[in-house]
Amino acid sequence: MFEKWIDQNRDDIIAKTQGVLRIDSVGAESTAPDQPFGPGCAEALDYALQLGQELGFAVKNVDGYAGHIEWGDGDDYIAVLGHLDVVPVGTGWTYPPFGAEIHDGKIYARGAIDDKGPTMAALFAMKAIQASGVQLSKKVRLIMGLDEESNWRCMDRYFEKEPFPIGGFTPDADFPLIYAEKGIYCFNLTKPRHNIETASVVVRELSGGNRVNMVPDSCRIVLTATGDAEAVASQLRHTAEQEGVKCQVDVNGSEITLIVEGISVHSMAPQHGINAIVQAGKLLKVLDTADQAIWAFLSEVDTDGERIGVKMTCHATGPLTSNLGLASVDEETITFTFNLRFPVDKTEDDLIALIKQKTGPIGFDVTDPGIANMKPHYVPLDSEIVQTLLKVYEEETGEKLAPLTTGGGTYARAIPNAVAFGAQFPGQPDVAHQKDEFWEVEHLLKCTKIFAKAIYELAK
Numbered sequence: 001m002f003e004k005w006i007d008q009n010r011d012d013i014i015a016k017t018q019g020v021l022r023i024d025s026v027g028a029e030s031t032a033p034d035q036p037f038g039p040g041c042a043e044a045l046d047y048a049l050q051l052g053q054e055l056g057f058a059v060k061n062v063d064g065y066a067g068h069i070e071w072g073d074g075d076d077y078i079a080v081l082g083h084l085d086v087v088p089v090g091t092g093w094t095y096p097p098f099g100a101e102i103h104d105g106k107i108y109a110r111g112a113i114d115d116k117g118p119t120m121a122a123l124f125a126m127k128a129i130q131a132s133g134v135q136l137s138k139k140v141r142l143i144m145g146l147d148e149e150s151n152w153r154c155m156d157r158y159f160e161k162e163p164f165p166i167g168g169f170t171p172d173a174d175f176p177l178i179y180a181e182k183g184i185y186c187f188n189l190t191k192p193r194h195n196i197e198t199a200s201v202v203v204r205e206l207s208g209g210n211r212v213n214m215v216p217d218s219c220r221i222v223l224t225a226t227g228d229a230e231a232v233a234s235q236l237r238h239t240a241e242q243e244g245v246k247c248q249v250d251v252n253g254s255e256i257t258l259i260v261e262g263i264s265v266h267s268m269a270p271q272h273g274i275n276a277i278v279q280a281g282k283l284l285k286v287l288d289t290a291d292q293a294i295w296a297f298l299s300e301v302d303t304d305g306e307r308i309g310v311k312m313t314c315h316a317t318g319p320l321t322s323n324l325g326l327a328s329v330d331e332e333t334i335t336f337t338f339n340l341r342f343p344v345d346k347t348e349d350d351l352i353a354l355i356k357q358k359t360g361p362i363g364f365d366v367t368d369p370g371i372a373n374m375k376p377h378y379v380p381l382d383s384e385i386v387q388t389l390l391k392v393y394e395e396e397t398g399e400k401l402a403p404l405t406t407g408g409g410t411y412a413r414a415i416p417n418a419v420a421f422g423a424q425f426p427g428q429p430d431v432a433h434q435k436d437e438f439w440e441v442e443h444l445l446k447c448t449k450i451f452a453k454a455i456y457e458l459a460k
């Protein structure tokens with residue numbers, strides 16, 4: 001029904017998509033009026049809104065934070081939620097990251113798949129429906145945010161000013177669709193330190209990790225020894241060998257500096273990394289220190305949450321994962337910061353109670369590190385939106401695939417009754433946020449057809 005228009009206009013779809021990809025819309029902080037995320041993001045939004053207008057739709061810019069392109073009448077609307085901001089390009093690109101050059105059928109650009117390409121596919125999908133002459137019973141809005149890659153302030157501002165849709169999808173993850181996303185909860189375990197000089201070795205400072213959502217790959221510790229520092233150093237080296245801990249030990253008078261190495265991965269699958277802070281605990285616990293029980297605890301911290309009392313699983317999203325992402329110890333206080341990805345049937349309060357119960361007896365307090373948490377997001381499998389989109393995907397591709405869940409967060413969380421739907425096809429390399437990000441030209445066109453059918457089915 002919509003394929004003909006898309007095939008006839010393929011050159012224009014490709015060219016207009018290249019146009020928005022040529023705008024450097026790396027998110028920035030700006031105080032300029034109407035450009036809260038910098039001139040690049042503002043230009044990308046202007047480009048999309050102007051294109052929407054040229055295609056015959058109503059458009060709106062919401063304070064430079066976000067905007068929409070709208071078609072149809074009535075109060076209720078179906079939303080497609082995309083974003084036009086991109087992450088920094090990094091280094092090592094084969095083709096210019098804002099060139100949108102096509103090589104071997106692939107458009108190379110930052111934002112090609114995440115998420116400017118899919119957002120353009122949704123826009124041309126709306127146009128294909130309109131051009132076919134069919135009538136819809138609900139309005140359709142393509143909402144475009146400019147702060148997805150940072151703090152989602154675009155969506156906060158947008159929905160302060162605009163009503164929520166009755167449902168929708170975001171083309172910012174994987175096909176066939178993602179219907180359940182774990183909650184994300186960050187907390188500190190803190191403990192004051194007392195009488196640290198009473199043992200023969202004193203942990204003066206410990207610091208590990210850069211970001212709470214990454215498994216830390218480095219932890220640095222400074223110790224002092226009242227006795228033979230060289231003997232302490234060789235005890236550390238010996239333990240490291242026994243425990244398989246990669247580290248470097250340096251002695252300078254009575255001071256010992258220890259750098260422990262780990263392997264960093266994203267905290268949504270921390271079991272695939274090696275936590276440098278936990279590795280450090282394995283070394284410290286063998287020394288004669290005042291906080292020996294804490295280092296023993298640290299050495300046992302796991303990625304399924306058992307040691308902190310929150311090992312659990314659920315039917316939809318599977319097991320909770322736990323990442324001890326940051327550690328900071330000085331002579332007064334110990335602070336360990338965790339990032340939990342928890343099942344859809346639990347709340348933060350459930351977790352806090354369990355953590356307190358398990359870590360309170362060791363002397364820890366649970367405190368708030370001031371990092372934004374996220375509630376779990378879950379749309380039932382038998383809901384109309386999930387069933388409709390799965391059916392559309394199957395009809396358009398001939399592939400019947402099981403829907404997905406994730407420990408990460410997609411843009412679908414920003415609105416109720418929404419799922420992530422595309423735009424990455426199964427089996428494709430994950431090039432989002434990587435050098436040489438690309439999207440197959442044929443996938444752009446295929447996606448436009450899938451989205452046209454999906455929007456039509458949801459809004460007809």
Ligand SMILES: [Zn+2]
Nearest residue numbers: 114115148172
């Ligand atoms: Zn994205």
